[in-house]
Structure formats: C-alpha cells, structure tokens
Amino acid sequence: MSSTAIDTAKKRMRFVLILSVTLLVIILARLVWVQGINAATVANAAQQNREREEVIAPMRGSIEDRNGTTLAVSVDRYDLVIDQREQNEDIRRAKRDGSNGHERISWDQAIQELAKALDQDPEELAKKVRPQGDAKPKGYVVLAKSVTPEVRNEVREIGIPRLSSLLRGERQYPQGVIAGPLARLCAQLGGPDIRGRCRGARTEPRRPPRRHRGRPQIRNQRRRCAHSGHRG
Structure with a gap:
C-alpha cells in the first residue's frame, strides 16, 4: 500500500473519530441539561402531557316511591x-x-x-x-x-x-310536580294549608324582649293555626 493511500485512510479515521466525539459531547450536554439543570421544567411538561383536568359536575340521585316509580x-x-x-x-x-x-x-x-x-x-x-x-x-x-x-x-x-x-x-319529574296535588290533598283532609300560610292563622306578638348586656334581643313572632293548634 502506498503512502498516499495510508494518509487518506488516516484522514478518514480522524474525521470519523472527531465526528463521533462531537456527537457524544452533544448527547452528554443535552443529558446534563435535561436531567440536571432543567429537570423540574421538563418533568412538569411531561406530566401535563400525560394528565388533564376535567371538572365533573355532581349528579343528584333519583327519587322513587315505594312501588319503584x-x-x-x-x-x-x-x-x-x-x-x-x-x-x-x-x-x-x-x-x-x-x-x-x-x-x-x-x-x-x-x-x-x-x-x-x-x-x-x-x-x-x-x-x-x-x-x-x-x-x-x-x-x-x-x-x-x-x-x-x-x-x-x-x-x-x-x-x-x-x-x-x-x-x-x-x-x-316524570310524574309531574307533586307539591300541588299534595297541597290539595292536605286541604281536603282538613289539615293545614301548606301553600305558604295557615288557614285562620293569627299572629301573636310575644312579650317584650329583655335586654341583655345593654343590647336588645329580637325574637321571631310565632304563628298558630287556630283550627289545629299547631305552631309554625
């Protein structure tokens, strides 16, 4: 083999060696950057790619009567x-x-x-x-x-x-709103009218409030159904 061919082969080997070392240095630098310097940011970005937040509205349960309706x-x-x-x-x-x-x-x-x-x-x-x-x-x-x-x-x-x-x-409400029929049934049975008031109700004020440590106390009034004697 002539000296010219040997020199050419040596140049090629040097070029391949330099290229390999350069690529290895780049990979090591990138590894140090990802795993050491910028580890927290890269970990957060990876977690955001895997996870997502979805708001699930709570659902109320169904109401059934004793017959399953x-x-x-x-x-x-x-x-x-x-x-x-x-x-x-x-x-x-x-x-x-x-x-x-x-x-x-x-x-x-x-x-x-x-x-x-x-x-x-x-x-x-x-x-x-x-x-x-x-x-x-x-x-x-x-x-x-x-x-x-x-x-x-x-x-x-x-x-x-x-x-x-x-x-x-x-x-x-598949069977319709039940408050209206319930109020009519209560009225037919002679019970208190539940549509916001008592039939024949009268308001009786309580005795004057007592003072407590210099500050007046206000108590709620009470209602009494005249026909049933229930207090509301």
Missing part, C-alpha cells in the same frame, strides 16, 4: 357556545356519509345544518355564529341552552370550529 331524576343537558374569533373562510370536516376522507363546506351550509339541528331560524342563528358587518368578534356567544345529548352529538358532526358544549345537570 321514578318521581325525580337528573339528566345531562348541554349549553352550546361558540368563539367567533379566528374563523376561516370555509369549514373542513369529516364526511358525514360514513366514507373516509374530508370535505369542505361553506359557512352558509353549516349554519343551515345547525339551524335544522337546533330548530332555530337560520338568519337569527347566523348573527350568533359569525360577527355581522364591522362588529367585533366575541369570544363567548351562547347558541342554545339545555339541549339533549343527541342534539349535541348531531351538532358536533357538523364540524363547526370553536363550537363547544358545556355540561349541566337538569332535574326532571
């Missing part, structure tokens, strides 16, 4: 709100016919589909979805309140950007 139940309802800021000229969404791929639709088409899902007037709904004229875009506009989960899912399929749903609980 539901008298009161809590159901999920949603408020639909939209952010008018940073809206593009058109909307890109997944195809609604079940096929793969995406499609682009205009805002007019999206508003028409949204109005049909919410059973609202398209013109009035368009004023809420997009800013009109030179009006300043708003960050929080309520489109509908207390919609069912089915309507909420249908609205999400339309693909309108920056439209979100807020979960809220709602109390429903």
Whole structure:
C-alpha cells in the first residue's frame, strides 16, 4: 500500500473519530441539561402531557316511591357556545356519509345544518355564529341552552370550529310536580294549608324582649293555626 493511500485512510479515521466525539459531547450536554439543570421544567411538561383536568359536575340521585316509580331524576343537558374569533373562510370536516376522507363546506351550509339541528331560524342563528358587518368578534356567544345529548352529538358532526358544549345537570319529574296535588290533598283532609300560610292563622306578638348586656334581643313572632293548634 502506498503512502498516499495510508494518509487518506488516516484522514478518514480522524474525521470519523472527531465526528463521533462531537456527537457524544452533544448527547452528554443535552443529558446534563435535561436531567440536571432543567429537570423540574421538563418533568412538569411531561406530566401535563400525560394528565388533564376535567371538572365533573355532581349528579343528584333519583327519587322513587315505594312501588319503584321514578318521581325525580337528573339528566345531562348541554349549553352550546361558540368563539367567533379566528374563523376561516370555509369549514373542513369529516364526511358525514360514513366514507373516509374530508370535505369542505361553506359557512352558509353549516349554519343551515345547525339551524335544522337546533330548530332555530337560520338568519337569527347566523348573527350568533359569525360577527355581522364591522362588529367585533366575541369570544363567548351562547347558541342554545339545555339541549339533549343527541342534539349535541348531531351538532358536533357538523364540524363547526370553536363550537363547544358545556355540561349541566337538569332535574326532571316524570310524574309531574307533586307539591300541588299534595297541597290539595292536605286541604281536603282538613289539615293545614301548606301553600305558604295557615288557614285562620293569627299572629301573636310575644312579650317584650329583655335586654341583655345593654343590647336588645329580637325574637321571631310565632304563628298558630287556630283550627289545629299547631305552631309554625
């Protein structure tokens, strides 16, 4: 082997050695930065990527009578709100016919589909979805309140950007409100009228309050049902 070939081989070996040492130094420097100097920031960023905070509203339990008939139940309802800021000229969404791929639709088409899902007037709904004229875009506009989960899912399929749903609980009474029938039943049985007053009630003031350490004490008045003798 000639001396020229040997020199060329030595130069290549030096180049590979220098490159390897440089890469090793970069890796070690990065390791020191991540594990030593900036360890707390990197750990917090990793934790935020793995965890997310979600507020779960407490749900009230159902009320049933002794026969198992539901008298009161809590159901999920949603408020639909939209952010008018940073809206593009058109909307890109997944195809609604079940096929793969995406499609682009205009805002007019999206508003028409949204109005049909919410059973609202398209013109009035368009004023809420997009800013009109030179009006300043708003960050929080309520489109509908207390919609069912089915309507909420249908609205999400339309693909309108920056439209979100807020979960809220709602109390429903499948058998109707029972306070009215209970009051009528109590009146028929001759008991006290529970609709906010006692029949034939009179107010009797108590004896004058005594003073306590120089400060007057005020006591509540009492009510007595004349016909039943109960005190309220």
